[in-house]
Amino acid sequence: MGRTSDARERLEKAIYQLMWDKSYNALTIDMICKEADVKKGSFYYYFESKTDLAVAAMEKAWQELKTKLDPIFSPAKDPLERLFDHADYSYEKTREIQRDSGQVLGCPCFNIASEVCCVESELAEKTFEILNRYRRYFTSAVKEAAEEGVIDEANPEEAARILYSVFDGMMTQARVRNDPEVLLDLKPAYRRLLKIK
């Protein structure tokens, strides 16, 4: 019983968008409240600190992303198809965001993880965790491809680590250059890295 509200969700959306657009450390609580149209008193009603909100927002964003990744990396599909579909999805999504906001933003989790890993231990842990969850999709696909024999691969774990580094590296290159076309190198890179039969 009592009053209802979506202020919590508005705050989570706001900090996530601002972190993605700008950076974590550039944000103040006032900015986040303004973006969410929530007063500071309410902010502290829901969250203890900026870090606290950021951690919650990252987890929510992951749950949202997961609903997109699960079909893309569906075990019903050929493992290589999963990887290439994910490359296509990343390119298309990046273009869409640039069309709407004028900016290529890259992978929010990777950006923030790199920014806070030596400063905000709580948020660092959460982003680290999410990066690992994300990478597991790659590992699973590469391992399966190796087992099915569609690639000639002596070290699938290594291959998956490298593929994921390429993905994050290119997403950030795309951000820095504000150019989605950078991501057109993703599929050629995967083809070079995997000995496809």
Add this chain to the structure above:
Amino acid sequence: MGRTSDARERLEKAIYQLMWDKSYNALTIDMICKEADVKKGSFYYYFESKTDLAVAAMEKAWQELKTKLDPIFSPAKDPLERLFDHADYSYEKTREIQRDSGQVLGCPCFNIASEVCCVESELAEKTFEILNRYRRYFTSAVKEAAEEGVIDEANPEEAARILYSVFDGMMTQARVRNDPEVLLDLKPAYRRLLKIK
């Protein structure tokens, strides 16, 4: 004539170290002054703003790095040797820094570029410029390898772009994981990406 000082250099060193350790946006002018042992009045004697100092510091750091990169990528060496020596250097340097400071820090320019590219346009331009200078070493080596026929390469520019994305991607993975061993994947990745004869 007049009083002499190395306060300018101390400030540049201080912001560079702090940006690398933490991040750009996390820093205040007071923190930088304290680290450099320089009073704020002196800060504003030399620089207009934090951005101004950061730009100067990045350029100085690049000039310093260049003296390391030039021998590593010396045209006197085989092109592939340059790339592999650079991978070794990156790994060793990263380990050394972790030994001293307890932290893997990755590539400062890539970290900062990704952090400020949508916010601080002046610093964004400078870091962007440096990333391009860095990548030129890769491009030159790969192109030469292709021309000399030591690799079988239809698209050397693409290969160089991918190699450099792997490098930056892994450097940041190493930072986030605080694990230099991530960089041991660098040379295997290069070997996978280039059809070495």
Add this chain to the structure above:
DNA sequence: AGTATAGATGACTGTTTAGTCAAGTAAAGC
């Protein structure tokens, strides 16, 4: 309709921050 409760609000405090400035100090050149 009344009440208990979840949430909203804005005014408040103390602190940190950027940026300024007049007065002081050290060294280079005469």
Add this chain to the structure above:
DNA sequence: GCTTTACTTGACTAAACAGTCATCTATACT
């Protein structure tokens, strides 16, 4: 040794900032 000039200092202002709280409001449940 004196003057010019490059640099230093600490005290200052105003603004931005995090965090608190008493009071107000809406609504779910009885």
